[in-house]
Amino acid sequence: EDQVTQSPEALRLQEGESSSLNCSYTVSGLRGLFWYRQDPGKGPEFLFTLYSAGEEKEKERLKATLTKKESFLHITAPKPEDSATYLCAVHPQGGSEKLVFGKGMKLTVNP
């Protein structure tokens, strides 16, 4: 069964304190791994897609990396506006087009 596990479930950082969020996955084959940001009361907002091990993508203070078993979302010098829930999802090989999501990681950045 395809599974996605995110850790930690919640994280509190001080402004400027860099950290990494982990997403480990178990799939029979990977077509893509996606990171989304979700603010309270809103739908998930797309951040990154990674397709193969070794790939990296960056956007402002965020950098996503991918290995064969996990992905990391690195947050450098976070600001309070980076506070949100970060969701990781995989698109498994096979006939289905569905994404399998983790439970999410709630990040709080204190000023």
Add this chain to the structure above:
Amino acid sequence: GAGVSQSPRYKVAKRGQDVALRCDPISGHVSLFWYQQALGQGPEFLTYFQNEAQLDKSGLPSDRFFAERPEGSVSTLKIQRTQQEDSAVYLCAVRKLMNTEAFFGQGTRLTVV
């Protein structure tokens, strides 16, 4: 979210009532998905359309759930005889091309009382 509008934003239904949730994508989105998100959880897949064809409905939790997209644009998710466990946020997502990112709407928060 970019490219898709959902209505209503909030819906309160009495147990046993039928509800209909609407997803209205901008044109050009071939793929359309419905997800269910319980409080504190990640979204869970319900069903998938490619144009008007419903290609995957493996995530629908019971035969009380029904989705349609008759003209390959607007989609409706219908829940019959709502139960308390149906309370969740229902998210619609669209995608232009295969194997690319999906863009989500704001969701409909359904509360069954």
